[in-house]
Each structure stands twice: as C-alpha cells, then as structure tokens.
Amino acid sequence: MNKVSLSAQHLVKHYGGVVALADGNLEVHAGEVMTLVGANGSGKSTLGKIVTGVVAPDGGRLLLNDREVVFRSPQAARALGIVAVYQELSLVPRMTIAENIWLGHEWQGTGAVLRDAEMRKRTEEMLALFEGTTHNHLDPDLPIASLSPGEKQIVEILKALSWQPSILFLDEATASLDSRQVNRLFELINEWKNQGMAIVFISHRLDEIYRIADRVTVLRNGRTVATAPINELSQQELINLMIEGGVATRTNGKRPETSQAEEILRVESLSTTTLRNVSFVLRRGELVGLGGLQGQGQTELLLALFGAIPYSGRIFLHGQPVSIHRPQEAMRHQIAYVPGERNTAGLLPIQSILDNLLLPSWKQYGFPLRVRQAQEDAAGIANVLKLVMAGLDAPVNTLSGGNAQKVVLGKWLLRRPKILLLDDPTKGVDVGTKSEFYKLLSELRAEGTSILFYSTDDEELLGLCDRVMVLHDGKITADLSGERLVHSELVAASMGSSV
Amino acid sequence: MKAALNSGLLRRLGRQYFLFSLLLLILGVIINASLQQNFFKPIALVGLLRTYLPLVLLAAGQTIVIIGGGIDLSVGAIVSMVNVILVTRMGADATQSQVLTALALGLLAGTLAGALNGACIAFLRFQPLVTTFATTSIFAGIAVWILPRPGGSVPDFFMQPYRSAPLGITFPLWIILGVALLWWYLRSTRFGRYLYATGGDPYAAYMSAVPVEWIKFFSYVISGLMAALSGTLLTMSIGTGSALIGLDMTMPSIVSVVLGGTALSGGAGGVIGTLLGVFILAIIRNIISFANVPSWWQTLVNGLVVMLILAGPGLWALIRGRREA
Numbered sequence: 001m002n003k004v005s006l007s008a009q010h011l012v013k014h015y016g017g018v019v020a021l022a023d024g025n026l027e028v029h030a031g032e033v034m035t036l037v038g039a040n041g042s043g044k045s046t047l048g049k050i051v052t053g054v055v056a057p058d059g060g061r062l063l064l065n066d067r068e069v070v071f072r073s074p075q076a077a078r079a080l081g082i083v084a085v086y087q088e089l090s091l092v093p094r095m096t097i098a099e100n101i102w103l104g105h106e107w108q109g110t111g112a113v114l115r116d117a118e119m120r121k122r123t124e125e126m127l128a129l130f131e132g133t134t135h136n137h138l139d140p141d142l143p144i145a146s147l148s149p150g151e152k153q154i155v156e157i158l159k160a161l162s163w164q165p166s167i168l169f170l171d172e173a174t175a176s177l178d179s180r181q182v183n184r185l186f187e188l189i190n191e192w193k194n195q196g197m198a199i200v201f202i203s204h205r206l207d208e209i210y211r212i213a214d215r216v217t218v219l220r221n222g223r224t225v226a227t228a229p230i231n232e233l234s235q236q237e238l239i240n241l242m243i244e245g246g247v248a249t250r251t252n253g254k255r256p257e258t259s260q261a262e263e264i265l266r267v268e269s270l271s272t273t274t275l276r277n278v279s280f281v282l283r284r285g286e287l288v289g290l291g292g293l294q295g296q297g298q299t300e301l302l303l304a305l306f307g308a309i310p311y312s313g314r315i316f317l318h319g320q321p322v323s324i325h326r327p328q329e330a331m332r333h334q335i336a337y338v339p340g341e342r343n344t345a346g347l348l349p350i351q352s353i354l355d356n357l358l359l360p361s362w363k364q365y366g367f368p369l370r371v372r373q374a375q376e377d378a379a380g381i382a383n384v385l386k387l388v389m390a391g392l393d394a395p396v397n398t399l400s401g402g403n404a405q406k407v408v409l410g411k412w413l414l415r416r417p418k419i420l421l422l423d424d425p426t427k428g429v430d431v432g433t434k435s436e437f438y439k440l441l442s443e444l445r446a447e448g449t450s451i452l453f454y455s456t457d458d459e460e461l462l463g464l465c466d467r468v469m470v471l472h473d474g475k476i477t478a479d480l481s482g483e484r485l486v487h488s489e490l491v492a493a494s495m496g497s498s499v
Numbered sequence: 500m501k502a503a504l505n506s507g508l509l510r511r512l513g514r515q516y517f518l519f520s521l522l523l524l525i526l527g528v529i530i531n532a533s534l535q536q537n538f539f540k541p542i543a544l545v546g547l548l549r550t551y552l553p554l555v556l557l558a559a560g561q562t563i564v565i566i567g568g569g570i571d572l573s574v575g576a577i578v579s580m581v582n583v584i585l586v587t588r589m590g591a592d593a594t595q596s597q598v599l600t601a602l603a604l605g606l607l608a609g610t611l612a613g614a615l616n617g618a619c620i621a622f623l624r625f626q627p628l629v630t631t632f633a634t635t636s637i638f639a640g641i642a643v644w645i646l647p648r649p650g651g652s653v654p655d656f657f658m659q660p661y662r663s664a665p666l667g668i669t670f671p672l673w674i675i676l677g678v679a680l681l682w683w684y685l686r687s688t689r690f691g692r693y694l695y696a697t698g699g700d701p702y703a704a705y706m707s708a709v710p711v712e713w714i715k716f717f718s719y720v721i722s723g724l725m726a727a728l729s730g731t732l733l734t735m736s737i738g739t740g741s742a743l744i745g746l747d748m749t750m751p752s753i754v755s756v757v758l759g760g761t762a763l764s765g766g767a768g769g770v771i772g773t774l775l776g777v778f779i780l781a782i783i784r785n786i787i788s789f790a791n792v793p794s795w796w797q798t799l800v801n802g803l804v805v806m807l808i809l810a811g812p813g814l815w816a817l818i819r820g821r822r823e824a
Contacts, residue, residue: 075708090706092699094766095692103696104708106689113687159707 003030004081004166004198005065006051012059013046020046022222024060026200028167033189033199035209035230038219039242039293039458039491045171047219048202052084052169053077081166085156085173091144098123098140101159126158129188133181149176149273157185167198174203175295175473186212204293204472206235206495218242239495243487261285263319264450265419267305270313274300276474278313282419282452287445289465290454292494297474298454299340302421305452306330306337331360333419336412340424340454347408349397353389354378356396356407361414381410386436402433409440420444420451426460438464458490472496516760517772523758523808524775527782534789541669548671549661551781553578553733555671555774557748558755559678560725562773563685565756567718568698568765569620569627574726574752576638577612578745581605581730583642586651586740593654606727612638613723617716635749642742649741653734661735674732675774682770694718699766754805755780780805 011024021043028034038044049055051062053071062069064080071077074084091100098120107115123140130138134151144152153176160168170189174182189199189212203209209216213230218241226241233241265282274297282288290298304311307324315322317333324330330337347356357378365374378392385406389399396404405425412420426434441464445451455461461468467481470493478493480486515521532538557574564571588601616634619625663670685691696704697714705711730745737744759776761768783804784797792800 074706078708086706090703092696092703092766094699095695099692099695100707103692103704106692108689111684112689113684114689114692116687 003196005029005063006082006167006198007063007066008047008051008060009063010060011047011050011057011062013043013050013055013057019222021050021057023224024050024219024222025224025227026051026217027227028198028200030166030196030198031193032214033193033201033212035201035203035213035216036219037202037209037216037238037242037495039494041221041456042219042242043222044202044219046222048084048169048171048200051077051200052082054084078163078165081164082169083160083163083165083167084169084171085160086171090159091152091155093145094143096141096143097127097138097147097155100144100155101126101162103159105163122162123158126161127154129158130154130181130184133178133184150178150181153177154181165197167200168192169200169202171202172204172295173201174205174208182208204296204495206238210235235492239488239492243491264317265305266316266319268314268316270301270304270311270315272297272300272304272309272311272474274474275304275311278471278474278476280469280476280479282450284450285445285448287441287451287453287464287466289461289468290452290471291458291461291468291480291490292471292477294456296471296494298471299423300474301471302337302423302452302454305419306335306421308337331415334415334417335419335421336415336417337421338409338412338423338425340427347396347404350395352393353382353387353396353399353407354392357381357392357411357414360411364415377414381414384413385410385440400433402437406433406437409437413444418449420449422451422453422455424454424456426455426457434460458487462487462490470494516768517775518760520758520760520772520775520779524779524782527779527786531782531786531789534786545669545671547781547785548669548675549736551777552671552674553729553736554748554751554755554780555675555678555777556725556729556732558752558759558773558777559682559770560722560729561752562756562759562761562768562770563694563725564627564718564722565753565761565763566698566765566768567694567715568701569715569718570631570753570763571613571616571719571722572628572631572749573612573616573635573638574722574729575745575747575749576635576642577609577723577726578730578733578748579642579742580612580638580645580745581609581727582734582744583646583651583740583742584608585731585734586653587646589651589653589657591652591654593657595656598654598657602731605731606724609723609725609727609730610720611723613720613726614716616723617719620719621712621715635746639742639746646740646742649739649743651740653738658735658738661732679771679774686769690714690717695766697766698764751780754809757809758805779808 006026006028008024008026011021013021024043024047026034026036026047036044036048046055050057053074053076056072062071069080092103095103101123102119107119109115120140127138127140134154135148138151138154144155147155153173157170157173174185177185189201193199201209201212210230216228216230216233216238217224218226218238220242261283263281264284268279270278278297278301290301292298300309303309305315305324307326307330310325315324322333324333324335327337348359354375358374362369362374365371375392382389382392387399387406387410388403396407399407409425426437441451441453453461453465462485465485467479468485468490469476470478470480470490472494473496477496478489480489480493535543537543557578561571561574584605585601588604589598593601612634616631619630620627661670665673693704693709693714696707696709697711701711729748733744734740755776756768756773757763757776758779759768759772759774761772784801787797787800787804
C-alpha cells in the first residue's frame with residue numbers, strides 16, 4: 001500500500017555565512033502524517049522549503065520513490081505531486097475564491113475559453129468539505145479580500161488540494177483556524193491519509209501534534225536529531241529533544257531585584273488582530289524579553305505600543321493612562337521602536353549615516369537648524385555605538401549589517417528614550433557586533449531605560465534579560481524569571497505546553 | 500418571476516466595477532442633452548463616435564496594461580509613428596496592394612514597439628513609467644524622422660469605410676462592438692485570468708505557477724498593437740499625417756481607463772468600463788463646448804472636471820474616514 005515515499009537525506013543550506021540547515025533528514029510515506037518540530041532557528045522551515053522546491057539545497061539529496069530528484073521551482077515539485085499550503089501568500093485578494101483555487105491550472109474548453117461553470121461547481125464541492133465551520137457560507141464567487149484569515153487559510157488548503165497532491169505540506173496551516181476548523185481539517189487529513197496521501201504537518205501547537213501525527217521528526221540547530229513514532233515520546237521527552245542540554249551562558253549580569261523599582265509602563269488587556277488580552281508591567285531599568293516562536297504576536301505588541309497599528313486596551317505611563325495611536329505620540333512619550341527589518345523600516349539606505357541618525361531628532365535643533373550641534377551629537381552617538389565607518393557622510397548602505405543595525409538603534413538613542421522597543425534587532429548580525437550590542441543594552445539599562453526586547457534567538461533572551469514573557473497564539477503563556485528562566489521552560493511555553 | 504429576474508440583474512449590475520462610471524455617463528448625457536438641442540440626432544452621435552473611435556482602441560490597450568499592473572505612456576507616440584508610416588507608404592493614388600503593405604507595416608511597427616516596452620519591463624525589470632516615457636521619445640523621434648513636416652495623403656478608398664455604415668450600423672459602432680467581444684473572449688481565457696492575477700499580486704501569481712513575466716510582456720504587445728490599430732483608424736479618419744498627431748492622446752487614454760473604474764494599482768477593472776470612460780470624456784468636452792465656456796478656458800475647465808471626478812471616490816472615503824475617527 002506504501003505507494004509514494006519521499007526521503008530527504010543530509011540536506012545542507014547556507015545563507016551567506018549562516019548555516020540554516022546542517023544535516024536535514026526527513027522521510028515520509030504514503031498513508032502517514034509526519035510532523036516536523038523544532039525551536040526557532042532549528043531549520044524546520046528551511047527543510048520544508050527545500051523539499052517543496054522553494055529554495056535549492058547546497059548539499060544532500062532528495063529521493064522521490066527511491067529516485068533522486070532536483071526541484072528548480074515550487075512548480076517542479078508540484079508537477080511531481082508535492083504541494084505546499086502557504087500561509088495566505090498565494091492568494092490574489094481581488095480575485096474570487098474559485099479563480100484563486102484554479103489559478104495556474106484552469107480547465108480549458110474549446111477555443112481556450114475557460115470552463116468556468118465546471119470549475120465553479122468543483123469549487124463548491126471542495127468548499128463543502130469545510131461547510132458549517134465558517135461564519136458565512138462560502139460562495140465560489142466571493143472575492144478573497146472579503147474573507148476572514150481563517151477562511152483564507154481554508155481556501156489555501158483547498159487550493160493545494162486542487163493540485164491533487166500525493167504529498168501535502170501543511171506549514172503552520174492551523175495558525176489562523178479556529179477549533180472547529182482545525183477539527184474539520186484533522187478529519188480530512190485522516191481521510192486523505194487513508195486514501196494514500198503522505199502528509200507533512202508543521203505546527204507550533206504541541207497538542208495538535210499529538211492529535212494528528214503518526215511520527216515526528218525533531219530538528220535542533222539545523223540537524224535532524226530524532227525520528228520516532230509519536231506515541232513513543234512524551235511531551236517532556238519531545239521538548240528535551242528540541243533543546244540542547246546545558247545552561248545558556250549569561251552575557252549580562254543579574255541585576256538587583258527590580259520588583260521594587262518604579263513602574264514605568266502598564267499594559268491592560270491589549271488586543272489587536274493577533275494579540276489577545278495581553279497585560280503586563282514594565283519597571284524602570286528593566287530588560288524584559290519577548291519570547292516564543294516567530295509570529296506569535298511579539299512584533300504586533302511592540303508596534304501597538306508604538307502606536308503604529310490599531311489596538312484596544314489600556315496603556316499607562318507612570319500610572320497615568322495615555323492614548324498612543326500614532327508613532328509621533330509614542331515618541332512624545334519617549335518611547336522608541338527599533339524595527340527588525342532595517343532595510344525596509346529602519347533606514348534610508350542611500351542617505352548618509354549622519355542624516356539617518358538625525359532624522360527623528362531634527363526638531364530638537366531649532367529653526368534655523370543648529371547643524372554643528374547636531375553633527376557633534378551624532379558623532380558622539382557614533383562613538384558610543386563604536387560604529388565602524390568611513391565617516392558620518394558615508395551612505396548607510398556602505399555599512400555592514402551589524403553596523404547598520406547600530407545606526408537604527410542610534411537614531412533613537414539621540415532622543416533619549418525612556419522605553420525602548422526592540423524588534424529582533426540582532427537578526428543577521430555578526431557575533432562581535434552582537435556582544436557590543438549586548439553591552440550597550442546593559443549600559444542603557446543601568447541608566448534606567450526600560451527595554452522590551454523581542455528576539456528569535458532563545459540563547460540571547462536567556463543570557464540577556466531579567467525576565468522573559470513568552471507569547472503563544474497572541475497570548476502571554478509564561479512570565480519567566482529567576483529560577484524559571486531556563487531553556488526547557490522557554491521552549492515548553494513556546495509550544496503552548498504546560499509541562 | 501420577472502421581478503426576481505430584474506432584482507437579480509440589478510444586484511449583478513450593482514456589483515460591477517463600472518457602476519459609478521455608468522451613473523456618471525447617464526448624468527453627463529442628461530446635462531448634455533439639455534444644452535445641445537440635437538444631441539440625440541444620429542448626426543451628432545455619429546460625429547462624436549467618429550471623433551473618439553481612435554481613443555477607444557488606444558484606451559482599451561491601455562486598460563490591459565494597467566490591469567496587469569503597468570502603465571504605457573508611449574501609446575500616443577506609437578499612434579504618430581503608425582500614422583506617418585501609413586501616409587508616407589500610401590500617397591493619394593496608392594494601389595490596393597500598396598495600401599495592404601502599408602497597413603501590415605504599420606501594425607508590425609506598433610507591435611514591435613509594444614514588444615520593446617514589454618521586454619524592457621518584463622524581462623529587464625525596468626520601471627514601466629520611466630521605460631515608456633523614454634520609448635515615447637524614441638517612437639516620436641522615428642515619426643519625425645519619417646515625416647519631418649505634416650502632410651501626405653491616403654487614397655479615398657482607404658478612408659471610405661470610416662464613413663460607411665454596414666447593415667445600417669455606423670462603422671465606429673462595429674469597431675466598438677468588436678473591441679467589446681474581443682475583450683470578453685480575452686477575459687474568458689487563461690491570459691485574462693493571469694492578467695488580473697499578475698496585476699493584483701505578482702508574488703501570489705508567481706507562487707501559483709502563473710508566467711508573470713510573459714503576461715506583462717504580452718500586455719504591452721497588445722497595447723502596442725491596439726495603438727497601431729488606433730493610428731490606422733485615425734489616419735482613415737483624417738487622411739493626412741503628422742508626427743505629433745498622437746502625442747496628445749496618451750493622457751486621455753489613461754484618464755479614460757481611470758474614469759472607467761479600473762484602478763491604477765492594477766488587478767481590477769476592465770475594458771467595458773474604459774469604453775464608458777471614453778464616452779464620459781467625450782461628453783465632458785462636448786458639454787464644455789456647448790456651455791459657452793470661452794475657448795481659452797476650455798482646457799482648464801476640462802482638466803478641473805476630470806480631476807474632480809477622479810478625486811471623487813478618494814475624497815468620499817476621506818470624509819467618511821474622518822467621521823469615523
């Protein structure tokens with residue numbers, strides 16, 4: 001009965017000098033559900049991308065039914081029956097459900113005229129699979145833009161299904177589905193499995209993994225460290241496999257007890273489209289980490305506090321309620337946000353370092369601008385940051401990634417913020433710059449700046465922060481400090497487990 | 500039963516992207532008819548159609564480029580180029596075969612011009628705005644090189660069809676009907692589907708195995724071909740040549756597309772709306788000339804009216820948004 005089988009052996013992938021996947025192995029057969037688990041940066045998404053043809057590996061090989069294959073594109077993989085469900089990436093918002101599902105493989109009739117009526121009918125049959133789990137009746141003629149995130153995800157799943165896959169990749173496909181929809185999807189997965197489909201299921205929800213998986217493959221630091229039937233592993237054993245033994249090294253000295261320090265920021269039941277009822281307190285001179293798997297609402301939390309996205313809930317500064325609905329208002333309250341995507345949100349790449357550093361601060365220099373004073377301040381900051389550069393007049397795009405990231409931070413430091421919101425600032429930054437960055441953060445903390453620090457690097461959170469709040473599906477699932485600030489607790493909370 | 504059918508039809512009409520354009524056109528017709536006594540007389544309507552027929556074809560091609568997420572500023576220059584090719588190749592007493600050769604040359608030139616635009620934009624990833632602005636100079640330059648001074652003529656039998664009315668229906672209406680049918684066919688094919696996907700979300704289209712680059716390329720080729728057809732009709736209509744004749748048609752072609760409800764951001768709209776858009780533009784100009792606006796103000800008034808209409812939906816959203824905030 002085992003018809004189709006896929007085997008990835010010793011896959012390797014580098015991005016520049018960073019090894020994303022060192023030894024990726026995955027095997028899946030017809031009629032089984034394989035799940036892929038791993039912490040942030042374990043390489044599970046890279047492995048998934050290689051196997052579905054999105055990225056090309058630097059080493060290793062892929063065997064489909066025991067024959068070696070090379071995919072140059074997702075289309076090549078799809079032609080051989082390997083189809084991935086993307087997270088809302090492959091839908092055109094202005095087109096209808098039916099048009100989107102059949103996009104790229106429409107049924108043609110005489111004279112190349114599309115057989116719309118038949119495609120529409122087939123779409124209706126497919127939508128009926130999820131009948132009753134959606135708020136509104138899904139009509140094939142509805143435009144994608146009018147659907148909720150969960151409904152879009154359903155269309156993505158049906159779109160993948162319309163290619164009649166023999167191997168189906170579901171990468172976080174349940175993230176925006178509600179429990180009824182997840183239940184329905186699991187019933188369908190079991191049906192497809194019994195029809196001989198092979199399914200690879202990637203999820204950040206441990207409970208879902210235990211409900212649907214037959215076998216599990218665990219990745220850690222770019223290596224496949226275990227493959228086993230799911231019922232042979234307890235949740236605790238699974239989590240232990242995902243983390244390395246040993247304790248993370250502290251890069252930052254433990255600070256004196258902060259619970260007595262003055263309260264700077266209080267957030268009460270903050271909600272956005274992703275966040276659900278987030279409440280916490282940030283004290284003076286406290287460095288608090290935001291942890292969890294990627295995309296659990298960490299960036300949204302920072303953006304909401306910076307007034308860049310709409311939210312509901314209450315924010316207090318120094319005990320006073322404040323209304324922050326625009327970045328300008330946040331800046332007035334001395335809140336600064338350092339974005340992670342420095343090239344798109346943080347810097348004007350062809351402008352000089354000086355102009356980038358001073359952009360948010362020109363207001364301080366009066367009218368007409370006291371340019372010399374501004375230049376001196378910028379030079380001072382560049383010194384504090386230890387910028388490696390040709391000069392303040394050099395364009396920012398001549399800097400290395402780490403130094404460019406320092407400029408992003410520096411431009412906000414010039415404004416002397418009281419609260420610093422950092423959105424994964426060390427992503428793609430070399431080790432030397434990272435440690436300078438850490439030093440800078442502890443200096444800021446010593447000066448009394450309160451820092452909210454989101455990082456996808458668990459080591460960094462454990463080594464640097466006084467306290468780490470773990471987000472999972474838009475909720476704070478754990479607030480770790482002191483004895484509990486250890487890797488196993490962090491990973492368990494990331495997976496939504498209560499172990 | 501009939502009422503149900505009616506309401507269904509109305510509901511479908513209400514969902515169409517060109518609803519606003521249709522209402523605008525009806526409004527324009529009412530105003531125009533009240534100012535111009537003989538507006539509904541065939542002679543006036545046919546005159547209007549003959550004047551604006553070249554723009555219909557030009558704007559239809561423009562629509563396809565814009566739906567695909569681009570813009571084509573060079574269509575007017577292509578019209579000029581084709582116009583001068585036709586008159587220099589024909590002359591007043593050309594034979595039938597000479598006329599056919601000239602026609603083939605003209606259409607080929609337009610198609611190649613579109614292919615040049617498309618290749619630069621789709622495969623070399625140049626910016627559509629900059630590319631077609633640059634090629635405008637190239638095509639206009641070629642036109643001036645071919646015919647430095649306005650003049651030339653075409654045989655009578657070449658112009659004759661433009662004034663004819665086969666089966667009692669005036670020639671321009673046949674062409675417009677043809678454009679609408681061709682568009683309907685295009686929409687019903689993969690190319691049509693891919694065009695909307697490419698303009699709507701190129702990345703999603705690429706992930707769905709849509710040949711995004713080829714779709715972009717062919718949208719410009721079609722636009723070039725339509726511009727060549729437009730230039731041909733223009734030559735049939737006026738019978739003479741000028742290297743500058745088409746340059747003033749580029750902006751109206753874009754304005755017609757937008758008036759017809761096609762978004763400049765791509766991925767939405769259609770040629771039927773653009774047909775309405777051309778008529779709206781024609782009627783605005785007609786109203787202004789009949790409303791005794793002094794001739795030196797006509798351009799200004801025309802511009803202001805168009806701007807007001809284009810800004811309308813945006814202003815409406817702004818006012819509504821402010822009230823909610």
